[in-house]
Amino acid sequence: MAQTSFYLEIITPERQFYIGPAHALVIPAVDGEMGIYPGHEPVVTAIEPGELRYENEGVWESAVVGSGFAEIKPDYVILLVGFAEHPEEVDRKRAEAAKLRAEERLRQKQSIQEYYHSKAALARAMARLKIGRH
Numbered sequence: 001m002a003q004t005s006f007y008l009e010i011i012t013p014e015r016q017f018y019i020g021p022a023h024a025l026v027i028p029a030v031d032g033e034m035g036i037y038p039g040h041e042p043v044v045t046a047i048e049p050g051e052l053r054y055e056n057e058g059v060w061e062s063a064v065v066g067s068g069f070a071e072i073k074p075d076y077v078i079l080l081v082g083f084a085e086h087p088e089e090v091d092r093k094r095a096e097a098a099k100l101r102a103e104e105r106l107r108q109k110q111s112i113q114e115y116y117h118s119k120a121a122l123a124r125a126m127a128r129l130k131i132g133r134h
Contacts, residue, residue, distance in 0.1 A: 003038040003074070003075060004038060005021045005038055006021070006022060006036075006037075006038045006040075006073075006074070006077055007020070007022075007075065007076045008020060008021065008054060008077050008078075008079075009077070009078040009079065010052075010079045010081065010084050011079065011080050011081070012066075012080075012081055012082065012083050017084035018063075018084075020056065021056055022054045022056050022077070023038070023055045023056060023057075024036065024037055024055040025037075025052070025053070025054045025055075025077060026052065026053045026054070027045075027047055027052050027065075027070055027079065028047060028048045028049070028050030028051060028052065028065070028127075029045050029046065029047060029048065029070075030045070030046045030047075030048055036072055036077060038074070039074045040072050040077075041072075042072060042073050042074070043070075043071075043072045044070070044071050045069070045070050045072070046067070046068075046070075047065060047067060047069060047070055047079060047081055048067060048123070049067055049120075049127040050064070050065065050127045050130070051063070051064060051065075051127065051130060051131050052064070052065045052079075052084070061086075062086075062087055062131060063084050063085060063086055063087075063131070064083075064084070064085050064087070064127045064128050064130070064131040065079070065081040065082075065083065065084045065127070066081050066083040066084070066127070067081065067082050067120070067123075068080045068082055085128070085131075087131050098128075102119075106119070
C-alpha cells in the first residue's frame with residue numbers, strides 16, 4: 001500500500017513551528033519551488049526566504065520562512081529555518097519599514113559583508129510582505 005503522508009517538522013531558533021503529519025509540502029528552494037510528497041528521494045537542500053505551503057487532511061496551510069535547510073527522507077522531512085510565521089503573524093508595517101531600510105542600505109557603498117546582510121534583510125522583508133498580502 002502506498003504511503004499517504006510523512007512526518008513534518010518545521011523548527012526555528014525560537015520555537016517548534018509545526019510538528020505533525022503532512023500529505024504534501026512546497027518549499028522555497030534555491031532554484032525555485034520544490035514539491036515534496038510521501039516517498040520522496042532522500043535530499044538535503046537549502047531553503048530561501050519565501051512562502052512555504054503544506055497540506056494535511058485536505059487543508060493547505062501557508063507560512064513565510066527564512067533561510068535554512070531541509071532534510072528530506074521518504075517518510076520524514078525536517079526544516080531548520082531562521083524564522084517561520086503564519087500569515088496573520090506578519091506585521092506588514094514593520095516588514096515595509098525593513099524593506100525600505102534594506103533598499104536604502106543597498107544604495108549606499110558598503111563592504112561585501114554589509115551588502116550580503118542587506119540583501120538577506122531585503123529577501124526576508126519581501127517574503128513577509130508577499131505572504132502578508134494573502
